[in-house]
Amino acid sequence: MKHLLSTQDLSREDAIRILDTSEQMAATQDREIRKLPTLRGKTVVNLFFEDSTRTRISFEAAAKRLSADVINFGAKGSSVSKGESLKDTALTLQAMGADAVVIRHWASGAAERLATSGWMYGSVLNAGDGTHQHPTQALLDAFTMRKHLVDSPTGSDLAGLTVALVGDVLHSRVARSNIALLKTLGATVVVVSPPTLLPVGISQWGVKISHGLDAALDEHQIDAVMMLRVQRERMTGGGAQFFPSPEEYTRMFGLDGDRMRRLPDHGIVMHPGPMNRGLEITAEAADSARSVIVEQVSNGVAVRMAALYLLLAGEEGVQ
Amino acid sequence: MSDLATNRPVVITGASLYGDTKADLVLVDGVIASLSAKDAPTDAVTIDGTGLIALPGLVDLHTHLREPGREDAETIASGSLSAARGGYVAVHAMANTTPTADTAGVVEQVWSRGLEIGLVDVFPVGAVTVGLGGTQLSEMGAMANSRAKVRVFSDDGKCVHDPVVMRRALEYVKSFDGVIAQHAQDPRLTEGAQMHEGFVSGDLGLTGWPAVAEESIIARDVLLAEHVGSRVHICHLSTAGSVEIIRWAKSRGINVTAEAMPHHMLLTDESVRGYDPRFKVNPPLRTQADVDALHAGLADGTIDIVATDHAPHPDEDKDCEWASAAFGMIGLETAVGIVQKTMVDTGLITWRDVARVMSETPASIGRDEAHGRPLAKGEPANVTLVDPKAAWTVEPTATASRSNNSPFGGIELPGRAVATFLRGRATHVDPRFEGAFS
Numbered sequence: 001m002k003h004l005l006s007t008q009d010l011s012r013e014d015a016i017r018i019l020d021t022s023e024q025m026a027a028t029q030d031r032e033i034r035k036l037p038t039l040r041g042k043t044v045v046n047l048f049f050e051d052s053t054r055t056r057i058s059f060e061a062a063a064k065r066l067s068a069d070v071i072n073f074g075a076k077g078s079s080v081s082k083g084e085s086l087k088d089t090a091l092t093l094q095a096m097g098a099d100a101v102v103i104r105h106w107a108s109g110a111a112e113r114l115a116t117s118g119w120m121y122g123s124v125l126n127a128g129d130g131t132h133q134h135p136t137q138a139l140l141d142a143f144t145m146r147k148h149l150v151d152s153p154t155g156s157d158l159a160g161l162t163v164a165l166v167g168d169v170l171h172s173r174v175a176r177s178n179i180a181l182l183k184t185l186g187a188t189v190v191v192v193s194p195p196t197l198l199p200v201g202i203s204q205w206g207v208k209i210s211h212g213l214d215a216a217l218d219e220h221q222i223d224a225v226m227m228l229r230v231q232r233e234r235m236t237g238g239g240a241q242f243f244p245s246p247e248e249y250t251r252m253f254g255l256d257g258d259r260m261r262r263l264p265d266h267g268i269v270m271h272p273g274p275m276n277r278g279l280e281i282t283a284e285a286a287d288s289a290r291s292v293i294v295e296q297v298s299n300g301v302a303v304r305m306a307a308l309y310l311l312l313a314g315e316e317g318v319q
Numbered sequence: 320m321s322d323l324a325t326n327r328p329v330v331i332t333g334a335s336l337y338g339d340t341k342a343d344l345v346l347v348d349g350v351i352a353s354l355s356a357k358d359a360p361t362d363a364v365t366i367d368g369t370g371l372i373a374l375p376g377l378v379d380l381h382t383h384l385r386e387p388g389r390e391d392a393e394t395i396a397s398g399s400l401s402a403a404r405g406g407y408v409a410v411h412a413m414a415n416t417t418p419t420a421d422t423a424g425v426v427e428q429v430w431s432r433g434l435e436i437g438l439v440d441v442f443p444v445g446a447v448t449v450g451l452g453g454t455q456l457s458e459m460g461a462m463a464n465s466r467a468k469v470r471v472f473s474d475d476g477k478c479v480h481d482p483v484v485m486r487r488a489l490e491y492v493k494s495f496d497g498v499i500a501q502h503a504q505d506p507r508l509t510e511g512a513q514m515h516e517g518f519v520s521g522d523l524g525l526t527g528w529p530a531v532a533e534e535s536i537i538a539r540d541v542l543l544a545e546h547v548g549s550r551v552h553i554c555h556l557s558t559a560g561s562v563e564i565i566r567w568a569k570s571r572g573i574n575v576t577a578e579a580m581p582h583h584m585l586l587t588d589e590s591v592r593g594y595d596p597r598f599k600v601n602p603p604l605r606t607q608a609d610v611d612a613l614h615a616g617l618a619d620g621t622i623d624i625v626a627t628d629h630a631p632h633p634d635e636d637k638d639c640e641w642a643s644a645a646f647g648m649i650g651l652e653t654a655v656g657i658v659q660k661t662m663v664d665t666g667l668i669t670w671r672d673v674a675r676v677m678s679e680t681p682a683s684i685g686r687d688e689a690h691g692r693p694l695a696k697g698e699p700a701n702v703t704l705v706d707p708k709a710a711w712t713v714e715p716t717a718t719a720s721r722s723n724n725s726p727f728g729g730i731e732l733p734g735r736a737v738a739t740f741l742r743g744r745a746t747h748v749d750p751r752f753e754g755a756f757s
Contacts, residue, residue: 008522086640107642108513108524109594116593117638130642132524176524199521200529239507 001310003115003124006133007181012157015142015184020154021306022143022299029065029302038313039068045098046072047089048127049105054273055127058297059102062304068312071098086110090119098122100312108132123311131171137272138177140303142185144296145224148268159186162220166192166213166253167228167280168235168242170199174272175228179207192216192253196242212252217262225263226270227255227280246279257284268292327756328352329743330359334368334704336694338670344373346700349742353696364755366738366748370708374674376408376701376741377655378681378690380471380500380578381554381626383647384410384441387428388417393631393721395429398651399438400719401629403746405651406703406736409682409690410439410629414446415476421446421457423465430467438746442685445469447488447499451477456488463495470686473500475554476601478536480506485540489549498576498684500552501540503561504602508532513642515588515603523591525641528603530558537561541568541575550574552684555628557583557602559612566621576684578626579613581650581657582726586610590726596637596644597715597726600630617676618667624681627654631722648726652718655705656732663707664733670705678703700743707734709749 001014010018028036044063046056056072063070075089086105093101100123103111108130115124128134146153149161163182169175169191182189189207191198202209210216230249235242243249260269269281269291277283286293331344336354343356345363352358359365379402385393393401395412402410412429414420420429426443433441445462449455451474462469472492479485479501488499509532514520516527537553541564544551556562556577565577582600587607590598598604616622630647637644658677662668668676682691692698710733715725737749745756 085635086643087638105640107640109642110640112594113640130524131526173524176522200516200527201518201521204518205521 004135004307004311005111005115005124005126007135007138007177007184010181010184012184015139015181016155016157018139018303018306018310019143019146021310022139022303023154025305025309026299026302035065035067037067038309039063039066042068042099042312043097044068044070044100044102044308045093046070047075047093047101047103048073049075049103049110050128051076052104052128055104058300059127059304061301063308065301066305066308068308086114087117087119090114094120094122100125100308102127104128106130125307125311128173130173132173133177134173135177136300136304136307137174138181139307140296140300141178141226141270141272142181143303144270144292144299145268148292149223149266157185158182161187161223162190163187164190164192164216164220164222164225165228166225166255167230168197169193169202169228170197171231171234172228178226179205190216190220190222194243194253213255213259217259222263222267224268224270225255226272229272229274230276230280232276232279250279254280254282255285256282257288260285260288260290263290270296273297326744328360328363329366329740329745330356330363331366331368331373331702331704332356334371334373336373337674338372344368344694344702346702346740346743349700351694351696351698351700366704366752366755368704370706371737372670372705372707373694374670374703374705375678375691375694376703376739377406377677378685378687379407379410379627379629379651380624380681380685381475381628382410382412382651383415383628383630384412384429385416385631386432387425391633391721395432395441396436397719397721398629398631399433399436399441401649401651403438403739404719404736405653406655406705406739407439407651408701408703408739408741408746409442409687411442411444411471411685413475414444414473415451419446419450420444421449423458423461426462426467426469427465439741440687440690442471442687443467443469444475444500445472447472447474447479448484453477453479453481453484456484456491459492459497460495463497470495470497471500471552471684472497473502473554475500475502478502478504478506480536482539482543486543486547489544489551490547493549496686498550498552500554501536502554503533503536503540505532505536514591514599515605517588517606519588519591523594525591530560530605533558533602534560534564537564541565541573544575545571545573550576553577555580555583555602555626556613556616556622557605557609559609562612562616562621566616569621576623576680577621578624579617579622580626580628581654582648584610584613584661585657586726594641596639596641597648597724599641599644599646600648601646614661614667617662624676624684625654625658626681627651631720632724633722637724648724649718649720649722650725651720653713653725653727653732656711656735657727659705659707659734660732700740702740703736704738705734706737706749709735709737711735
């Protein structure tokens, strides 16, 4: 594997290999000394064109626990106020000898451009590009689901599970990444969203669609419910009119204690963070025993270790 | 090329006029003096036209020459040369320059610079509204009455979206037989739009440009044109629905004309996978069903013409992430090859139809009186020779344009223009003929 750009590029075998490697990585994190020498001498650059402290420190922790040298490169810029171009940044990183670049960018496709334009030759790991993909998020979500919901996780896929994604699918790279990976791993995906927040081509995505969380809970036995972040200011302001009001959204799509209790006993509650408590999820649901939201964060480090390891160290087993 | 710009007579022997009538063409003093080589003056340059299609010189109703303002992308000189190489004898230069072509002064400047270069007739398009702002009508009368004699007005790049402004513009240009060429794009429905809205945009996470944003404006404008009894021209038709609306409007007798672009006739939104900004264009590449509808519409006459929307951009505006890249692609040198590939070689239209959609009708819409004339004795010697068997693979950097943002790199086209004559003077000849001029 040279790059990790999109979960659409992953075969079932690729995905299971990453999840299994993540298990091995997670196991090392229980040791007294958590640092592995695997990527000693390798340089990993965190190239963030968009602020995301959570994702950046997760990748930073992952790289450092593999003994890689980490350079954080914040290059904020937008289509309106252009900073240095992506091309010039890439040429700079190439000149500095980056072995891998972890890129977060506001533009969909930026990671693929970086990987395929010939501007640099290192591995590219997509840490979120616009509204397109965020593959390590989907992998850590799958890892978390497999751990909780599959009897013997190692080597398994997610066949037989039903996963509900609730909220803004249109603008969500988390949703796109998850839907592709969940389908590859054999899970059934239920998308729960107002029609305004679904892409026009959704009927061809091979997912079930529901326009209310109550209806989804009635119609499906949901093993994992994943609440997507609602960007309040983007939804109702500026003439966007995706839904009438945050209150109405919460009434129809929010996860509260009552709705949570309608999940089967083993059902888990997930959220990629950061949460809008009181909008898409109540504190009762977020902090309940069913919630694996905090665990998703720690699993994120293990999955990112696995991804960096597989991109940079090749096929040898974890020492 | 200046060495070609002699005033020697030219005789083209044995060409196929319109692809169906074998004849010679004798070009003397800017006119077609005869259709028989026997009448050629002794000092005439002889071009062997065997196997070539002779068409009335091509006319592009939709070109961006970028001058004044963006001479880094294109100049009137480089754009004229690119046009001549593509077989064009006349281009209509869009108004979205800096400053905007919204005054008699700017259009006269563009027009006179085109004349000075002399490779194609450059007909400036005037802006409908001041600065393309969509609110205040520009002084279209002054542009019409200037030396540039502007007849086509367009805010291309932007839509005249205010229905009252559009209505007034349609009415106003009647006094000098002008036409409004509408860039049909509802601005509210396309805020932040990056590509055609459909399955691929959902997959790629790029903001969609829905077909309805084009179709709703066209529907409104054909009804407005009917109401005020004006003619209206629709730029770069890109959707199957748009073709249907134009077909309906024509069946009602509404005076509407429409154009299709070679890139919309050859490529689909699937090309956007990979996020290469060379495929970023406005209106965007659509689906195969839309491409098929454009072919059918051009074949049955619903779509009147093919225009290029030649839109040069420098490397730095394309060598970047998709969302930051400029919209547009160059196309003057590839247009006739693409029309041959998609329409002629597939049997949908004949070369006589190509003459109609790439020369006669665009000249008529633009009121270019000396263009799109028949290949007949006494007519202006504006002639394009196409070699329908000169297959070539497009190499984006091998262009006379100052920009190389072609989406057709690596695509094989079956034919191309091998010689262009403007009022009897060669403005482009294939290397195979260069010896004839020495």
